[in-house]
Amino acid sequence: MAETNRAVIKLREKFAASVLDVKEFRGEVTVTVTRENILEICNFLKSSLAYNLCTDVTAVDYLGKQEPRFMMVYNLYSIPNKDRLRVKAGVPEADCTIDTVSGVWKSANWLEREVYDLMGVTFNNHPDLRRILMTDDWVGHPLRKDYPVQGPDREPYKGRLS
């Protein structure tokens, strides 16, 4: 099914060099692309393939599991066609930046701020890149795998004493 997906066919035609991987799992299609072309690809997906609703922008930290360390995840939806597409792009730790897609979908503005806040990925050309959930003076990015769950400089929780 992944091979016959309307978006996969078009993306392979137009961005043959940038499509790194196409996967299907439980009926959901995931396309991994190069981060240099993310803006171009998102623009194309919105204007030519009607993926007009950017449902979600998030990131996954694969510390010590795979390179590049971070994976940006864009969950897109097309209201006219009623189908979903997941686009992913790897972001290395050494150069932890990617172009913003908030110019394509305005909903990405806050969602990217959240990724910046909790995961520490910086977005080039973002109109308002500030922390959103944590306070402005917070140090560190809580959703990274090397950030302890109990918070920095605190004893890990060892269960109830009684």
Place this chain on the structure above:
Amino acid sequence: MASTEIMTVNMGPQHPSTHGVLRLVVELDGEIIQKITPHIGYLHRGVEKLSEHRTYHQTIPLTDRLDYLAPMSNNLGYVLAVEKLLDIEVPERAQAIRVILTELTRLKSHLVWIACHALDIGAMTVFIYAFREREMVMSLYEKISGARMTSNYFRIGGLSTDVYDGFERDVREIIDTFPGHFDTYEGLLTKNTIWLNRTVGNGVISAEDAIDYGITGPALRGSGVDWDLRRDNPYSGYEKYQFKVPVGEKCDTFDRYKVRLVEMREAVNIIRQALDSLKPGPVLADSPQVTYPSKENVYNTIEGLIHHFKIASEGFPAPEGEVYQGVENPKGELGYYIVSDGGNKPYRMRIRPPSFVNLGAIEKMAKGSMLADLVAVIGTLDIVLGEIDR
């Protein structure tokens, strides 16, 4: 000569009409809003981070506390996502009960919306009435799960227990009396001059802008976009039920009010159909690797006890992969994106909160209107801070 200057006003986080701990810094020219800077995160508890350290079953109670006005809808999204990851089939009876309960939850959530929205813009009576009706759903919640708000009733693979005897009677009582109550609210509001003055033409956002800003749920349908996940990407057996999807025309607060009222009537419709189709049968999938054994087994057999202990302490491994499951919550599309590395805990769980994304459009909707109209915009967006901050 008179001089003008922009005045900055702080609204919240302790403010009755911000529906929780939302803080808005508003820049005003006289009474006209020039700029709104929302500050959120006061209720951030790190649910996404916590879930990476808990087994799949242990995350369900955390989801209750996202949108605390619609706990069962949050449970549903999560269990559906994990079931998709595991590829297990839920028995028909469990699916129908889930639909009944999530639609009751929609009623409960919309009742709070109409109550607070009306109170915010000056209609006290509706508040009292709607909370009285909400109490009926709350007592049903209590009977069924033991808790009025944090239900924790759904399980991966089905439900924690079957419903009690007399459940159908109680639900029928609710759906038989509620349409009359909806008439009361409409009688109090729909032609009320004050209500009309405050809502017609307020918070206008065009269909195109609404989609661009990622608005989902009744707020999007109020802008005339005919899209409902329950109909267009059905889950949990919604394809079996007939219901209308209401759509607004003028994209303003009044249209969103009408959309939600029709939605409440349609929820009653869905509940009636689900109740009529309810047949006896199992409420938990037949996959012992994943689901808890029955209480009878746990208390009477050593195998059952060991089985329960294994599931409760170790959980179960999930296949490697990633899934996204979106459900139509009362507030919009709630999505769970789960990445599994083959372990017994999610490697990463992302919650896509509808209120968070909807709130992003607040400046677009309120800019250029009066400060007092901002309160109506917050009300019509129907936000819950537990979900925004997670």
